Amino acid sequence: MTEKILMKGNEAIAEAGIRVGCRYFFGYPITPQNELPAYMSRRLPEVQGTFLQAESEVAAINMVYGAAGAGGRVMTSSSSPGISLKQEGISYLAGSELPCVIVNITRGGPGLGGIQPAQSDYFQATRGGGHGDYYTPVLAPQSVQEAVDLTMDAFDIADKYRNPVLVLGDGMIGQMMEPVEFKKEITPDQLPEKKWATNGAAGRKPNIINSLRLQPEKLEELNLKLQEKYMAMKKAEVRYETDNIEDAEYILVAFGTTARIVKSAADMAREVGMKVGIIRPITLFPFPEDVIAKASEKARFILTVEMSLGQMVEDVRLSAKGRCPVYFQGRTGGVVPKPGEILDNLKRLAGGGK
Amino acid sequence: MKQEVIIAGFGGQGVMLLGQLLANAGMYEGENVSWMPSYGPEMRGGTANCHVIVSSEPVASPYIVEPDTAIVMSLPSMEKFAPQVKKGGLLLINSTLIEKDPGRSDLDILKVPANKIANELGNTRIANMVALGAFVGRTGTVKMETIIEAMEKTLPKRHQDFIPLNTEALKRGAELA
Amino acid sequence: MKLVAKRPKALAEKPMHYCPGCTHGITHRLIAEVIDEMDIQEKTIGIAPVGCAVFAYDYFNIDMQQAAHGRAPAVATGIKRVLPENFVFTYQGDGDLASIGTAEIVHAAMRGEKFTVVFINNAIYGMTGGQMAPTTMVGQKTATSPYGREAAHAGYPMRVVEMLATLPGAAYLARVGLFNNREIKKAKKALRRSFEIQEKGLGFSLVEFLSTCPTNWGMAPLDALKWVEEEMVPYYPLGVIRDIEEEGGPKK
Numbered sequence: 001m002t003e004k005i006l007m008k009g010n011e012a013i014a015e016a017g018i019r020v021g022c023r024y025f026f027g028y029p030i031t032p033q034n035e036l037p038a039y040m041s042r043r044l045p046e047v048q049g050t051f052l053q054a055e056s057e058v059a060a061i062n063m064v065y066g067a068a069g070a071g072g073r074v075m076t077s078s079s080s081p082g083i084s085l086k087q088e089g090i091s092y093l094a095g096s097e098l099p100c101v102i103v104n105i106t107r108g109g110p111g112l113g114g115i116q117p118a119q120s121d122y123f124q125a126t127r128g129g130g131h132g133d134y135y136t137p138v139l140a141p142q143s144v145q146e147a148v149d150l151t152m153d154a155f156d157i158a159d160k161y162r163n164p165v166l167v168l169g170d171g172m173i174g175q176m177m178e179p180v181e182f183k184k185e186i187t188p189d190q191l192p193e194k195k196w197a198t199n200g201a202a203g204r205k206p207n208i209i210n211s212l213r214l215q216p217e218k219l220e221e222l223n224l225k226l227q228e229k230y231m232a233m234k235k236a237e238v239r240y241e242t243d244n245i246e247d248a249e250y251i252l253v254a255f256g257t258t259a260r261i262v263k264s265a266a267d268m269a270r271e272v273g274m275k276v277g278i279i280r281p282i283t284l285f286p287f288p289e290d291v292i293a294k295a296s297e298k299a300r301f302i303l304t305v306e307m308s309l310g311q312m313v314e315d316v317r318l319s320a321k322g323r324c325p326v327y328f329q330g331r332t333g334g335v336v337p338k339p340g341e342i343l344d345n346l347k348r349l350a351g352g353g354k
Numbered sequence: 355m356k357q358e359v360i361i362a363g364f365g366g367q368g369v370m371l372l373g374q375l376l377a378n379a380g381m382y383e384g385e386n387v388s389w390m391p392s393y394g395p396e397m398r399g400g401t402a403n404c405h406v407i408v409s410s411e412p413v414a415s416p417y418i419v420e421p422d423t424a425i426v427m428s429l430p431s432m433e434k435f436a437p438q439v440k441k442g443g444l445l446l447i448n449s450t451l452i453e454k455d456p457g458r459s460d461l462d463i464l465k466v467p468a469n470k471i472a473n474e475l476g477n478t479r480i481a482n483m484v485a486l487g488a489f490v491g492r493t494g495t496v497k498m499e500t501i502i503e504a505m506e507k508t509l510p511k512r513h514q515d516f517i518p519l520n521t522e523a524l525k526r527g528a529e530l531a
Numbered sequence: 532m533k534l535v536a537k538r539p540k541a542l543a544e545k546p547m548h549y550c551p552g553c554t555h556g557i558t559h560r561l562i563a564e565v566i567d568e569m570d571i572q573e574k575t576i577g578i579a580p581v582g583c584a585v586f587a588y589d590y591f592n593i594d595m596q597q598a599a600h601g602r603a604p605a606v607a608t609g610i611k612r613v614l615p616e617n618f619v620f621t622y623q624g625d626g627d628l629a630s631i632g633t634a635e636i637v638h639a640a641m642r643g644e645k646f647t648v649v650f651i652n653n654a655i656y657g658m659t660g661g662q663m664a665p666t667t668m669v670g671q672k673t674a675t676s677p678y679g680r681e682a683a684h685a686g687y688p689m690r691v692v693e694m695l696a697t698l699p700g701a702a703y704l705a706r707v708g709l710f711n712n713r714e715i716k717k718a719k720k721a722l723r724r725s726f727e728i729q730e731k732g733l734g735f736s737l738v739e740f741l742s743t744c745p746t747n748w749g750m751a752p753l754d755a756l757k758w759v760e761e762e763m764v765p766y767y768p769l770g771v772i773r774d775i776e777e778e779g780g781p782k783k
């Protein structure tokens with residue numbers, strides 16, 4: 001077994017990428033993810049990789065497009081305002097079916113907003129984000145170790161579906177240090193060949209990376225093909241974790257670091273005799289609809305807790321389909337909810353309070 | 355065992371490093387740990403703090419609301435964090451820089467003249483180590499040897515020469531506890 | 532000479548958040564002095580960038596807007612097109628202007644937009660913690676050029692005023708330093724001239740201020756000023772690079 005080391009989330013995500021053969025990184029500075037590109041600028045040259053600071057996030061994501069199209073295992077990272085700028089490029093990546101990993105260490109918005117942790121990019125992340133009918137798988141780690149594991153998996157998911165994959169953390173995941181272990185070590189030469197890549201048409205017909213389809217029928221055909229991939233993702237890629245939901249009367253739903261705060265609140269609630277369970281979506285797209293649907297059949301209510309003013313709660317409501325009440329509680333702008341606040345709210349709701 | 359500590363002071367007082375050594379030591383002893391810093395421009399000259407949890411159970415929220423211990427190295431950080439400490443918890447005060455009374459009679463208050471001792475040892479910058487020594491001496495959260503091991507394993511090469519001096523500072527701190 | 536430098540009216544009475552020894556404060560003061568001297572406080576609209584000067588809207592007693600990162604010249608274009616009789620200036624760092632906002636600045640100059648740009652070249656990204664800027668010197672170590680900027684990898688530092696000088700729409704272009712009192716006086720003169728060019732409607736004007744970032748350069752303030760003079764000035768020559776009026780008016 002490898003030894004555990006204490007690492008910052010941002011740096012651990014970068015190292016995770018390198019450990020699964022990512023050798024290309026393009027980014028632009030923005031807090032609270034700056035340690036990630038800085039780490040890459042130090043480490044990538046040691047493994048014959050390329051780190052380039054782009055002139056903007058718009059440029060960075062287009063460099064990712066080029067590198068992905070050329071067959072490279074490639075990654076970029078940013079935080080909310082920068083991710084907004086990348087949306088055009090992400091849409092092109094999805095339309096041209098290019099694999100890459102995009103990390104969003106979310107901060108509070110809208111506009112320039114703040115730099116403290118937030119989850120208010122949920123809608124943007126889970127609805128494609130840019131123009132057109134597309135989705136990207138969204139992986140939401142709750143700890144530094146999980147950020148490492150999910151980043152490693154993100155590259156494989158990206159390659160499997162030829163689609164960009166988003167790792168959605170928040171300022172806490174990026175800045176916090178926790179023990180981590182890197183369970184894989186893959187070098188680029190061990191990765192399967194990408195036959196579609198534009199790496200020189202030597203002895204084969206030219207490959208083309210493109211999202212343009214001027215004929216409506218052709219564009220519809222592309223979209224239907226993309227939809228098939230999203231359906232396949234919904235079948236094969238859903239991930240979640242549950243805690244004590246078997247006998248639970250009350251279900252808490254939360255993702256990312258908020259799920260850990262919710263866990264503290266749930267522990268407190270059980271101490272005072274409330275039967276509380278937790279569902280933690282790990283993939284936000286595809287969303288773990290079934291487990292929530294099932295829980296909603298027995299639960300007295302579901303309480304969704306987010307660091308936003310209510311985004312994932314819409315997916316929870318769509319999954320619960322009115323079978324039980326779905327309440328929302330959140331703090332935003334970089335304010336982190338406190339376990340005590342959640343407990344108080346749970347008690348109030350359980351007592352029939354409005 | 356669960357110890358939730360907030361460590362706070364001015365930028366440059368080494369509170370982040372103090373927290374990291376504690377978290378590393380906890381990890382080497384097989385505990386679950388987390389270290390979470392304050393971040394952003396307020397750290398320029400302003401106050402910096404980190405939240406450290408060392409626990410035999412997996413760490414739920416890494417964000418501490420009611421710490422078992424607050425280690426405060428400057429007056430503004432005492433004013434901010436002393437009111438948050440759990441009843442019966444520990445408040446470790448850098449008494450060289452903080453004369454004011456914390457106004458909590460329900461806490462175990464440990465006054466450590468960290469800067470004074472550090473100056474006696476010849477380097478103001480190791481005041482953080484004196485405070486860490488006192489904390490470890492009082493609470494036994496981790497062993498002193500493990501803190502030293504953590505320094506050896508994690509300090510960058512150019513700081514390795516300071517380990518004997520840091521160790522001395524840790525010991526002086528522990529004696530006060 | 533006056534003994535005490537009074538606070539210019541156009542400068543707000545608010546403590547600035549800049550690090551000790553940072554030249555952002557001096558530049559703010561020069562802008563406020565020029566606004567006072569031209570008596571245009573009520574006619575001037577400033578645009579704050581994203582960077583250490585993001586709070587500039589708090590430091591001037593004038594109307595200000597805060598723009599998205601790099602987009603200040605586009606915002607200024609919008610303002611000036613609505614208010615052609617007013618004075619408009621942007622205040623932008625080298626990351627903001629010469630990296631993410633390169634397209635905006637080039638096209639504002641190309642169109643000959645009649646506003647003034649205060650361009651702060653401190654060879655680094657201050658706000659985000661010292662990453663490489665397009666203006667970072669070859670060999671300079673930063674958070675994202677930990678081995679020193681290498682020209683073969685990251686190119687050579689960008690000389691913004693010389694680049695913009697290829698555009699006929701740029702009516703006034705100058706580069707100034709702030710490393711001694713004589714240079715500060717010259718800087719103010721250039722800044723005043725750039726506002727006059729705007730007043731006369733002659734076109735786009737920009738003054739590049741060679742500035743310091745003691746914090747992220749890891750230097751004492753005085754050493755930082757010396758570094759500007761010794762390391763930056765040889766690569767970034769000082770002086771007026773274009774003054775369209777002195778050159779006989781706009782070209783055909």
Ligand SMILES: Cc1ncc(C[n+]2csc(CCOP(=O)(O)OP(=O)(O)O)c2C)c(N)n1
Nearest residue numbers: 030581582583600624625626627656657658
């Ligand atoms: C779209 C977007 N990307 C990145 C950032 C993060 N950011 C804030 S300030 C800054 C750079 C500032 O550097 P510079 O313009 O040189 O000004 P200085 O801080 O040195 O004065 C960056 C990249 C942002 N706010 N928005």
Ligand code: SF4
Nearest residue numbers: 549550553583657744
């Ligand atoms: S970080 Fe640099 S540019 Fe920003 S205020 Fe401090 S010294 Fe000035």
